[in-house]
Amino acid sequence: MIFSTKVGISGYGAYVPVYRVRDSEIERIWGGEGAPVEEKSVPGLDEDSLTMAFEAAREALTMSGVNREDVGAVLVGSESPPYAVKPSATVISEALGVTPKVIAIDMEFACKAGTTALILASALVASKAIKCGLAIGTDNAQAKPGDELEYTAGAGAAAFLISELSSDSVAEIECAFSYVTDTPDFWRREGEKYPRHTYRFTGEPAYFHHVISAAKGLMEEVGLKPSDFDYVVFHQPNVRFPLRAAQQLGFSTERVKPGIVCDKIGNTYAASSLIGLVRVLDQAKPGQRILVVSFGSGAGSDAISLVTREGVGKRRSSLSTLLERKIYVDYGAYTKLKGLLG
Amino acid sequence: MKRVYILGAGATKVGEHWDKSLRELAVEALLSAIKDAGIDKREVEALYVGNMMSGELQGQEHLGSLIATWSGMAGIPAFKVEAACASGGAAVHQAFLAVASGAYDCVAVVGVEKMTDALPSDVTAALLTAEDQEYTVFVGATFVALNAMVYRYYLSKYGVKQEHVAQFAVHCHRMAVANPYAQFRREVKLEDVMSSPLIADPIRLLECAPTGDGAAALVLCDEEYLKRNPRDELVEIAASAAATDIFSVHERKDLSTVASFRRAAECALKRAKVEPERIDVLEAHDAFTILGVLTLEELGFAPRGEGWRLVVEGQLAPGGKIPTNTMGGLKARGHPVGATGVYQVFDLFTQLTERAGSNQVDNAEIGFAGNFGGVAGTTVVHLLKRVR
Amino acid sequence: MVWSESVPRFWRERARKYRLVGGRCRKCNSIVYPHRSVCPHCGAENMEPIELPRRGKVVTFSVVRHPPRGFEGKEPFLVAVIELENGARVLSQLVDVHPEDVKEGMEVVAVFRRYREQAPNGIIEYGIKFRPLK
Numbered sequence: 001m002i003f004s005t006k007v008g009i010s011g012y013g014a015y016v017p018v019y020r021v022r023d024s025e026i027e028r029i030w031g032g033e034g035a036p037v038e039e040k041s042v043p044g045l046d047e048d049s050l051t052m053a054f055e056a057a058r059e060a061l062t063m064s065g066v067n068r069e070d071v072g073a074v075l076v077g078s079e080s081p082p083y084a085v086k087p088s089a090t091v092i093s094e095a096l097g098v099t100p101k102v103i104a105i106d107m108e109f110a111c112k113a114g115t116t117a118l119i120l121a122s123a124l125v126a127s128k129a130i131k132c133g134l135a136i137g138t139d140n141a142q143a144k145p146g147d148e149l150e151y152t153a154g155a156g157a158a159a160f161l162i163s164e165l166s167s168d169s170v171a172e173i174e175c176a177f178s179y180v181t182d183t184p185d186f187w188r189r190e191g192e193k194y195p196r197h198t199y200r201f202t203g204e205p206a207y208f209h210h211v212i213s214a215a216k217g218l219m220e221e222v223g224l225k226p227s228d229f230d231y232v233v234f235h236q237p238n239v240r241f242p243l244r245a246a247q248q249l250g251f252s253t254e255r256v257k258p259g260i261v262c263d264k265i266g267n268t269y270a271a272s273s274l275i276g277l278v279r280v281l282d283q284a285k286p287g288q289r290i291l292v293v294s295f296g297s298g299a300g301s302d303a304i305s306l307v308t309r310e311g312v313g314k315r316r317s318s319l320s321t322l323l324e325r326k327i328y329v330d331y332g333a334y335t336k337l338k339g340l341l342g
Numbered sequence: 343m344k345r346v347y348i349l350g351a352g353a354t355k356v357g358e359h360w361d362k363s364l365r366e367l368a369v370e371a372l373l374s375a376i377k378d379a380g381i382d383k384r385e386v387e388a389l390y391v392g393n394m395m396s397g398e399l400q401g402q403e404h405l406g407s408l409i410a411t412w413s414g415m416a417g418i419p420a421f422k423v424e425a426a427c428a429s430g431g432a433a434v435h436q437a438f439l440a441v442a443s444g445a446y447d448c449v450a451v452v453g454v455e456k457m458t459d460a461l462p463s464d465v466t467a468a469l470l471t472a473e474d475q476e477y478t479v480f481v482g483a484t485f486v487a488l489n490a491m492v493y494r495y496y497l498s499k500y501g502v503k504q505e506h507v508a509q510f511a512v513h514c515h516r517m518a519v520a521n522p523y524a525q526f527r528r529e530v531k532l533e534d535v536m537s538s539p540l541i542a543d544p545i546r547l548l549e550c551a552p553t554g555d556g557a558a559a560l561v562l563c564d565e566e567y568l569k570r571n572p573r574d575e576l577v578e579i580a581a582s583a584a585a586t587d588i589f590s591v592h593e594r595k596d597l598s599t600v601a602s603f604r605r606a607a608e609c610a611l612k613r614a615k616v617e618p619e620r621i622d623v624l625e626a627h628d629a630f631t632i633l634g635v636l637t638l639e640e641l642g643f644a645p646r647g648e649g650w651r652l653v654v655e656g657q658l659a660p661g662g663k664i665p666t667n668t669m670g671g672l673k674a675r676g677h678p679v680g681a682t683g684v685y686q687v688f689d690l691f692t693q694l695t696e697r698a699g700s701n702q703v704d705n706a707e708i709g710f711a712g713n714f715g716g717v718a719g720t721t722v723v724h725l726l727k728r729v730r
Numbered sequence: 731m732v733w734s735e736s737v738p739r740f741w742r743e744r745a746r747k748y749r750l751v752g753g754r755c756r757k758c759n760s761i762v763y764p765h766r767s768v769c770p771h772c773g774a775e776n777m778e779p780i781e782l783p784r785r786g787k788v789v790t791f792s793v794v795r796h797p798p799r800g801f802e803g804k805e806p807f808l809v810a811v812i813e814l815e816n817g818a819r820v821l822s823q824l825v826d827v828h829p830e831d832v833k834e835g836m837e838v839v840a841v842f843r844r845y846r847e848q849a850p851n852g853i854i855e856y857g858i859k860f861r862p863l864k
Contacts, residue, residue: 018826018861044825045804046843051856054842082844082854091856095748095842097781327826341803467799475733476743477764480845480857481823482794482801483809490792491811498790498834543793543829588770592811592821593762595771597790 001119001176002222003126008169008309010066010132011161013059014278014319015052016265017043020326021334023151029331030146036238040154040266042329042337043140047155049078050088053138054095056159056271060134061096063315064161068096071161072130073103075121077113077270080140081106084190092136103130110186111235112296113137114158114270119176119302121162132163139269144194145340152238154266158274170281170311171290173304177218179210180300187298197297203241206299211235211245214301215293224305226250230288233259233276235295237267245293258283264323270296275319277306282316284308343442347568347729348577349561350379351691353684356525356556356676364393364400364456364555368409371557371681372452379561381571383413386561387446389420392433392453393680396422398468399460409452426472427629428715429453430558430683431584431722437562438582438724447567453684454557465553469679472716474590486550486630487542488591488717493632494544495597500647504544508535509653510631511549511673517659518670520700523685525554525676549631551677558684560691575695576729577709579687581610584722591717600633602721603712604640614725616708618642623693623703624666625686625711627718628673637712638664660703668693668701683713687724694728734800735848740855747857750784750840752818753777761818784840785863786814793829800846812838812860826861837863 019042023035043052053076061071074096076089089104103124107113114137121133138157143149165172185206188195198206211234219225226232232251234242239262246256259276262268268275273294280290290306335341352374354367362370368391376383391405402408406420425432430453437451457465469485470478478488497504512532518524530548538547562579563571585605588594594601611618618641628634635649643664644652657663669675669689672682690709692698709726733739745751746764753765757774765779791810794801801807808824810832824832825843838860845855 044843046823046825046845046859048844048854051842051844058842086853091748094744095856097749327828336803462796463799463802466796470798476739478821479798480747480855481809481821481859482798482804482807482845483792483821484794484796484798486796487792487794487809491790491809494792494834495790495811540793540795542795545792590821592819593770597811 006165011064015055052157056157073133075117110296115294115302156268183299218303236262353558375559392430426715429680431713452559453681455678506650514673518674551672556678580614686711
């Protein structure tokens with residue numbers, strides 16, 4: 001899809017909690033081998049997807065310089081809201097000071113909700129229904145202790161302030177393409193604490209089919225080819241998947257590596273591809289094209305093409321600081337932080 | 343204003359009274375004070391009950407009527423007086439005003455707290471009702487933590503060593519040995535205090551007043567009533583004053599001073615026409631050791647940041663420069679919260695009537711008590727004079 | 731306790747708790763947290779609400795090792811008096827730091843965090859805490 005009016009990112013932000021647990025520490029307890037990432041982020045006892053979303057959103061709003069009253073939408077994509085019923089979006093909006101004249105909604109599509117929020121915010125701005133909109137992807141991923149998900153289930157958030165394209169924009173949101181099917185590779189039933197997944201079924205028919213179809217769909221629709229992109233960012237449940245997806249689509253490894261953060265923070269679910277995008281925007285120069293492809297179980301992918309503008313590089317997010325700022329915890333402290341001690 | 347005298351005093355031992363209820367403790371202390379006064383309880387015209395936490399810990403309010411009834415005094419006006427840890431002092435203040443104003447000739451006051459009915463976490467929560475629920479309790483600060491922040495600030499500001507302040511607890515324990523009403527009649531060493539568990543850094547367990555049950559009572563009367571019911575050793579409440587400070591510690595301009603105490607003390611000393619150096623016995627509100635040291639500094643017994651010297655030099659013992667907490671103070675006599683202010687007056691009365699045994703301060707003429715509520719958001723002080 | 735599970739009570743404070751809304755006295759210029767109608771320092775009934783700066787430094791602090799109700803299982807945690815850039819003081823928690831690494835004068839910045847849950851099935855009360863700036 002191509003937006004009727006040109007829209008762009010005027011501010012962005014990311015959040016990663018300070019705590020980390022090394023996968024070798026999880027292996028020590030559960031005896032696993034060949035961990036998919038090096039270490040992952042762990043939220044503090046007082047953090048959840050809502051608080052992380054706020055931190056990322058506040059950074060995006062501050063960077064944009066946009067007036068609070070101009071924020072017409074706060075769209076929060078997450079699969080780990082603190083409440084089953086009661087929106088995170090209202091708390092975040094109130095804390096940001098953008099209430100009450102705002103479209104505020106929580107959105108769920110496993111790890112894809114964040115990019116879908118970005119597309120919808122862009123569409124709302126493009127249609128001139130609102131002046132600016134905040135799109136947030138945030139998750140505090142839960143995994144059953146000992147489950148293979150535990151090695152990667154991380155925590156983090158990313159947020160983007162979308163406005164009509166201007167000379168000050170960080171990047172233009174060029175076009176988007178969504179691809180969904182009913183593919184149950186991963187789910188969590190109402191009232192269940194931990195999700196279930198289907199092991200190797202989450203690969204070929206789920207992740208790769210949707211990611212590749214969405215990326216190809218986008219390129220075909222607007223007539224772009226892999227060589228037109230300077231960077232490509234995929235949803236990163238582990239380090240292997242995005243590299244393999246890049247290879248299958250014909251992107252060189254150099255294009256995908258700059259956006260990979262999951263080796264250091266794990267899989268941040270709805271924030272995963274968006275934190276990758278923040279990482280890329282923090283190092284991009286004006287006039288570069290970026291492809292972002294999310295993947296959400298259930299299943300679907302959003303592919304979004306962005307072109308950086310003059311605003312990029314003028315302001316950076318705090319992501320590189322957040323990636324460096326860490327307090328390592330052992331498995332005992334990790335279980336306390338995750339609230340597993342009851 | 344009429345002059346107000348202490349006609350009688352009584353108390354229970356402070357401790358873990360598993361077999362006694364709040365009302366039984368209050369009745370015991372009250373009747374013992376009336377007995378000490380040598381009058382018929384039907385002579386008492388009004389009753390003031392000092393208590394902080396009965397609503398939280400016993401689910402029991404309306405203590406005035408309850409205690410009056412259980413003491414066989416139903417019919418008289420009777421009220422609970424609450425001002426956090428200064429509830430006892432505030433009740434004495436109200437009783438004092440009632441007599442001083444001429445409204446009554448003879449009144450009774452009893453301070454009571456029954457803390458061992460509840461779990462420690464519930465006691466913590468109940469004590470915290472003295473603080474701002476919306477902006478202090480909300481952030482998880484405990485009562486100990488608030489005092490600990492004052493303590494840390496003081497230690498840094500003046501470069502004082504914690505063990506010098508902590509010595510206050512050692513002194514109090516030494517004094518309590520000879521007090522039959524004290525909760526802890528045993529000495530502690532400074533090493534024990536400094537190696538006791540941290541409760542809220544830097545405050546350690548043995549720097550905190552203990553949890554306990556107890557009740558103390560007084561009978562107050564005016565001069566005419568006294569003439570009709572004379573007693574040998576006579577003590578006058580020469581001044582009763584109270585003051586408040588800005589409620590929350592973080593909003594105060596200075597964390598290392600106790601403004602409400604300074605204000606109330608100045609007022610009481612002025613009314614009684616007494617200079618601080620004439621004080622023979624001092625009752626300090628040492629819920630935490632730091633508060634004992636701050637009390638000494640506020641009264642001018644030591645410059646700011648140097649109150650600890652009096653403690654370390656042994657000047658708080660009978661015979662020292664300023665005998666303080668000679669019956670054990672909050673630390674060792676005990677701190678049944680709403681009763682503490684009355685216990686302080688009871689302990690001064692004990693000294694001024696020469697009943698303090700081996701802890702007796704020779705020729706004690708003037709006693710002074712400071713009772714803090716919250717982190718001294720309220721202070722009530724009493725200045726007692728022996729009448730010869 | 732009735733009072734610890736009151737929803738309206740938390741709700742009406744939300745702006746002050748979420749956005750550090752303090753009050754500036756138009757008469758004596760004191761800045762206090764939270765905002766209220768009367769200045770606690772000079773008594774003037776002339777306070778205006780202002781959002782307080784998010785940066786400050788630690789004036790004093792303590793480590794809560796015996797938590798009050800509502801904070802069970804979170805101990806040990808840090809509480810501190812923070813002096814903000816405009817001189818206003820707030821009482822808050824310090825997070826993302828080991829107690830032994832905290833120093834008086836340490837620079838801190840506001841973060842948005844959970845404070846307590848009214849009950850396992852009750853509302854979650856959020857508010858501002860502080861973390862080290864560096």
